[in-house]
Amino acid sequence: MIVKSIVALIAGLLLSINLMAGMPILKGIGGDFSLNSSLGKQVNLTDFRGQVVLMFFGYTNCADICPTTMAHMSQLMDRLEPEYRSRVQVLFVSIDGDNDTPSHLNKYLAYFDPSFIGLVDTRDKIDAVAAQYHAEYAKLAQTKVTTIYKKLTLAGESTEQEGYLFSHTAKIYVMGAQGRVRGYFYMGTPHAEMQSQIKQLLKE
Amino acid sequence: MYVLLRLGRQLGWLLVMPLLMLLIIGLTPKVQASDLPQYDLHSVIYQWYGALDAKGPAQSSSHHLLNIGQPRKAGSGEQAQVEVDVQLESQDKRIGENPYPGSYEEHVLRISSDLKQVLASQTTFYSIDDFDSKYRPSRAINLIKSLVYAWTHGLDSYDSETLEQLLLPSSKFIAAEAEVQQAAEYAPYLLSLNYLKNHRSLSKLVIEAANEGLDNYHVTFEYQWWAVNQQGNTELAQIAVEIQVQIIAGEALIRFYKEVYLAPITDAGAEVRC
Amino acid sequence: MKFKLLVISALVSGLAGVVQAAPLTISAPWIRAMPPNSRVIPIFFNLHNPSPEDRVLTAIHSDLGEVEIHETVTVGDMKKMQPINALTIAAGKMAALKPGGYHGMMSHFTLGVPAEGEFVLLTLRYANGESQEVNVEVVRREKASMLMTNSN
Numbered sequence: 001m002i003v004k005s006i007v008a009l010i011a012g013l014l015l016s017i018n019l020m021a022g023m024p025i026l027k028g029i030g031g032d033f034s035l036n037s038s039l040g041k042q043v044n045l046t047d048f049r050g051q052v053v054l055m056f057f058g059y060t061n062c063a064d065i066c067p068t069t070m071a072h073m074s075q076l077m078d079r080l081e082p083e084y085r086s087r088v089q090v091l092f093v094s095i096d097g098d099n100d101t102p103s104h105l106n107k108y109l110a111y112f113d114p115s116f117i118g119l120v121d122t123r124d125k126i127d128a129v130a131a132q133y134h135a136e137y138a139k140l141a142q143t144k145v146t147t148i149y150k151k152l153t154l155a156g157e158s159t160e161q162e163g164y165l166f167s168h169t170a171k172i173y174v175m176g177a178q179g180r181v182r183g184y185f186y187m188g189t190p191h192a193e194m195q196s197q198i199k200q201l202l203k204e
Numbered sequence: 205m206y207v208l209l210r211l212g213r214q215l216g217w218l219l220v221m222p223l224l225m226l227l228i229i230g231l232t233p234k235v236q237a238s239d240l241p242q243y244d245l246h247s248v249i250y251q252w253y254g255a256l257d258a259k260g261p262a263q264s265s266s267h268h269l270l271n272i273g274q275p276r277k278a279g280s281g282e283q284a285q286v287e288v289d290v291q292l293e294s295q296d297k298r299i300g301e302n303p304y305p306g307s308y309e310e311h312v313l314r315i316s317s318d319l320k321q322v323l324a325s326q327t328t329f330y331s332i333d334d335f336d337s338k339y340r341p342s343r344a345i346n347l348i349k350s351l352v353y354a355w356t357h358g359l360d361s362y363d364s365e366t367l368e369q370l371l372l373p374s375s376k377f378i379a380a381e382a383e384v385q386q387a388a389e390y391a392p393y394l395l396s397l398n399y400l401k402n403h404r405s406l407s408k409l410v411i412e413a414a415n416e417g418l419d420n421y422h423v424t425f426e427y428q429w430w431a432v433n434q435q436g437n438t439e440l441a442q443i444a445v446e447i448q449v450q451i452i453a454g455e456a457l458i459r460f461y462k463e464v465y466l467a468p469i470t471d472a473g474a475e476v477r478c
Numbered sequence: 479m480k481f482k483l484l485v486i487s488a489l490v491s492g493l494a495g496v497v498q499a500a501p502l503t504i505s506a507p508w509i510r511a512m513p514p515n516s517r518v519i520p521i522f523f524n525l526h527n528p529s530p531e532d533r534v535l536t537a538i539h540s541d542l543g544e545v546e547i548h549e550t551v552t553v554g555d556m557k558k559m560q561p562i563n564a565l566t567i568a569a570g571k572m573a574a575l576k577p578g579g580y581h582g583m584m585s586h587f588t589l590g591v592p593a594e595g596e597f598v599l600l601t602l603r604y605a606n607g608e609s610q611e612v613n614v615e616v617v618r619r620e621k622a623s624m625l626m627t628n629s630n
C-alpha cells in the first residue's frame with residue numbers, strides 16, 4: 001500500500017520533470033507538403049503556421065487503431081479551453097486512397113470533430129509525405145480481410161463492400177507553431193501531458 | 205542511499221519519502237552529459253590496444269576492453285597528465301595451445317595532457333582465467349572503435365582536421381543533411397548552426413568483416429544527436445551511420461561514409477503505455 | 479424397475495449431452511459509435527471464465543452484420559489488425575477485448591451502421607458447442623472512455 005503510493009508519487013514527480021523539460025525540436029523529420037483534402041481543396045502544412053498540428057496516418061476501414069486515436073484526439077479537443085482549441089489542428093492522412101475519397105473522409109471525420117481535416121492523394125504523394133515523416137505503412141493482402149463478399153445496396157455507397165487492412169505507425173506527430181515536428185503523442189498519452197505540451201508549444 | 209534505506213525502516217517511509225524525492229530530482233538529469241564517454245580519450249585508448257594487438261606474429265594477442273574508468277589528473281601543474289583505469293580480458297597465443305587460457309587484467313594508463321598519446325601502462329591486477337576459451341582477435345575491433353570515437357569527437361568539436369585525417373583521400377561521403385556535399389563542408393556547416401551545446405550519443409555499433417578483401421570492414425551505428433540552439437531550445441536528431449573501413453598500416457580509415465536521418469526517439473516505450 | 483430408471487436416466491443424460499459448463503461473465507461491453515459512412519465498427523467486452531476448464535471463443539454472430547474477431551499487434555514501429563480464428567479464455571482467467579488489443583470487427587451491415595444509443599445483440603459461440611448472448615450498447619465520447627478505462 002505504502003510502496004504503491006511511493007511509486008505513484010515518484011512517477012508523478014518524474015512526469016512533472018518530464019513536462020518541465022518541454023518538447024525538443026526534432027531534426028531530419030517533417031517538412032511542408034501539399035495534399036488534396038476533405039475540404040475539397042489543396043492543403044499545405046504551412047496553412048497552419050501559428051497553430052499546433054496533430055497529424056496521424058490511417059485509413060477509415062480500420063476498426064481499432066484509427067478510431068481509437070481519433071476518439072482520443074476529439075476528447076483532447078473537447079477538454080481544451082476554447083482559446084487553445086482554436087489554435088490546434090488535427091490532420092488525418094489516409095493511406096488508403098482507393099477507398100478513402102475526400103468526400104468520404106469529410107463525412108467520416110466530421111462525426112468525430114468537424115474541425116478535423118482529412119488528407120488524401122495519389123499513392124506517390126502519400127508515400128512522399130510518409131517518407132518525410134518516417135511513417136512506415138504497408139498494405140496487407142486483401143484476401144486476409146474478409147472471406148465473404150456480399151453485394152448490398154446502401155444509399156450513395158458502392159455496392160461492393162471490400163477493403164484492405166494496413167499496418168501503419170500509430171504515432172501522432174506533434175508540430176509546433178513554426179511547423180517543426182516536436183514529438184509524438186500516442187493512443188495512450190495521458191490528457192494532462194498532451195494539454196500541457198500543447199499549451200507550452202503555443203507559448204513559443 | 206543505503207543509509208536512507210535503513211533510516212526508512214526505522215523512521216517510517218512517510219518521513220523518508222521527501223528525502224527520497226529530493227534525491228530522485230537530483231539524480232534525474234535532463235541530459236546525461238556526464239554519462240557520455242570522453243570520445244577523444246576512448247579513441248586514444250582503443251588505438252593503444254589495437255597497436256598492441258598488431259605487434260608480433262599476426263594476431264597473437266588480443267585485448268578486449270571491458271571498462272574504461274573516469275580520467276583523473278596525474279601530477280600537478282599545467283602539463284598535468286591524465287590517468288585512467290582500464291579493465292580487460294586478454295588472450296596470448298604464445299601461452300599454451302588452443303583453446304587458450306585468457307586473463308583478466310587491470311591496467312592504469314598514463315596519457316598525455318592533450319589526450320593524444322598513451323605514455324605508459326601499468327598492470328595493477330592480473331589473474332589467469334580458470335576456464336579456457338576460443339581465441340578471439342581484437343585488433344580490428346580496437347582500431348575501428350578508435351576510429352569511430354575519434355570521428356564522433358571530431359563532429360562534436362567541429363574539428364575539420366581530425367575528420368579529414370580519418371578519411372581516405374578517395375573516400376565517398378554522403379551526409380544526412382543535403383546541404384553538405386563533401387566531407388570538407390561538414391564541420392563548417394555544423395559550426396554555422398551556432399549551437400550553444402551539442403553532443404552525440406553512440407549506440408548499436410556493429411562491426412563486420414566485409415567481403416571486399418583483407419582488412420576491410422563494414423560498420424554501422426546510430427547517433428542520437430542532442431543540441432541546444434541559440435534560442436535555448438533543445439534539438440534532437442537520430443542518425444543511422446554506415447561506413448566501410450580499411451585498415452592500413454595499423455590505422456582504421458574510412459573508405460565510404462553514409463548518414464541517414466531516422467525518426468528521432470523522444471521517449472522509448474511511450475507507445476506501450478496504455 | 480431399477481433397470482427402467484437406469485435406462486431412462488441414461489437416455490436423459492445422453493440427450494442432455496455434455497454437462498453444461500458455467501457460462502462466462504461478460505462485463506463492460508461496448509461498441510464504439512462510428513460515423514454513419516463507416517465500413518467497420520469495433521466491439522469490446524471483458525470475458526471472465528469462472529470454470530475450471532479453458533473456454534475457446536470461436537465466433538461472434540449478429541443479425542446486423544458480419545463479425546470477425548481481430549487482434550491488434552505491434553510489428554516494429556507499426557501496428558496492424560489481423561483476424562484470428564479463436565480466442566482462448568483460460569480457466570479462472572479473463573480475456574479482454576479492448577482498444578489496442580483483441581476486438582470484434584463488424585462489417586457488411588444489414589441495416590446500416592448501428593448508431594449511438596442503439597443496442598446490438600451478439601451471440602458468442604464457443605468451441606465446446608455452447609453459446610451465450612449479450613446486448614451491447616453503442617456509445618461515444620465520455621461514456622466510451624469511461625468504459626475503456628473500466629476494461630483495463
